[in-house]
Amino acid sequence: MPETYRVAIMGATGAVGTELLDLLAERNFPVEELVLLASPRSVGRELTFKGQSIKVQDINQIDFSDIDLVLASAGGSVSKEWAPKAAAAGAIVVDNSSAFRMDPTVPLIVPEVNPEAVLEHKGIIANPNCTTILMGVALWPLHQYQPIERVVVSTYQSASGAGARAMEEVKQQAQAILRDEKPVTEAFPYPLAFNLFPHNSPLDDRGYCQEEMKMVNETRKIFGVSDLRLSATCVRVPVLRAHSEAINIEFQQPLAVAKALELLHAAPGIKVVEDWDANYFPMPMEASGQDDVLVGRVRTDLSHKCGLELWLSGDQIRKGAALNAVQIAELLVKKQLLKSKTVA
């Protein structure tokens, strides 16, 4: 009989949390016991896992020495406080927040890119930012074959990037605008329905917002190329779920489109979506709910002799967050790094 594990989800009621719950069931993760944790206002709420109702608990009441694996998606401050405690108690934490991503002692993993980094964990493993994961999955197979010199990326990020409440807000804004009423903005600084704006995370003094610097710094860490030249412009668009990215890549040497497509077709986590006759390429509408990153519109860059361009859409909540975390957990199981304390 395979080992089973006591798994805790931190932030179980959020957009990513509920997706984690679904994915653990869907992928048949070997769960011995599932503990759901959330903010005080959600304590007592019940969520369903494999037909079984589970009550959301108060994180202060939990003894992490009874937990083998923590999937954390409750925001940076919660992770900063609780991930080290859980790790100290012997659990392995896969953290979806940005709290530990750039910590040199914490592996930052996209399973399709750097699964071996899992071996270096010291109790905490960081899940990269959504836009980083989607781009990383698409660029890695190309970079393996022909090293990347520089990337210029523009993102088209859905409301889901700001959580379930933000998705609801965009719908309500759209309703209001269609009724000629003033849209209410709470989750975002400006109306997003029928509008768009550069990503509203804090800006640094060079003019890049946190979201953009995550793409730069996290990609460098995951790819193991500390000086990778990358510039990102991150933009929120009125799409409910799934992010898209227009990526311009300069390689050290020219990379033919046919070769790039061959590499993308063979790579894990990617579905090549392009029908040039039908003008049909990845769309967030179709990426939503899919595990794979949809990649297409691969073409030689007219403006650079070593350039290639591609277009992708990927589910921000799934591969961009929850699925990647569960895949890291599966890696831990596969490498026998996750120890079941119940069995021991």
Place this chain on the structure above:
Amino acid sequence: MPETYRVAIMGATGAVGTELLDLLAERNFPVEELVLLASPRSVGRELTFKGQSIKVQDINQIDFSDIDLVLASAGGSVSKEWAPKAAAAGAIVVDNSSAFRMDPTVPLIVPEVNPEAVLEHKGIIANPNCTTILMGVALWPLHQYQPIERVVVSTYQSASGAGARAMEEVKQQAQAILRDEKPVTEAFPYPLAFNLFPHNSPLDDRGYCQEEMKMVNETRKIFGVSDLRLSATCVRVPVLRAHSEAINIEFQQPLAVAKALELLHAAPGIKVVEDWDANYFPMPMEASGQDDVLVGRVRTDLSHKCGLELWLSGDQIRKGAALNAVQIAELLVKKQLLKSKTVA
């Protein structure tokens, strides 16, 4: 008394046509008589110009020798048929379609960039594509100071780019989706509400769509740089009106942000919109209805020593089409190239 002119609007009932009507009134263009032309199904409809009701007429019934200026916005095939006839009859045609843009005998003009090209007209002057105009206005003052080597641009194009019917379609799609109904698509190949997709104009065999190649070829012609390196990724987004563009620019030499801002502030047709503390930059919501192209988020490109990035939003129907055409007409008046046949 200043000369006045007999002006015809071809495609008067469309999104750009009605804007032309408004702009001629708003800017007090010296109109002697206004003739409105549209497709057969609109003949007889009445539109208002300066409080006066004007009936839409059948183009076949018009004697263009009675017309001084034609503002054409009825699509490429209508322009191809009628613009040469109108020009042969002695009118000057400012054509908003793509029919004559790349014709070497036809000037292609953004008044802020190449007003002098108006002198070379032979009866037809072409108005560039919306995305080209918006980008051209922003890049020209920089290029004048520090020559541009290469541009990588990603667009965020509103439904208005496909006309008034498309704007209505996106609203109806949004209504349907909010009611959990299937959205109807007619103007576009895929639903655009809460979705987005690469621009659906025909693709060439290098993988660039017409909209993208317009940005390349038209910018080269307007800037007078036949080998300008430029790659565009054009994307339709669920915004009703006003396009946005994320532009990465490589100059021959580094251009400091402060200098770029100084140039942009001093340039015509541009409003610099950036408040870094408030994370406030150009948005289509605010660009709609404005004459100026909103430009901001100007920053040094982290990934290139001669790179600079900026973000813009501009009203596709106004500066991206109708306003630019009216400005060309104003140039004709100013340079005394438009002859009033009534007065003569």
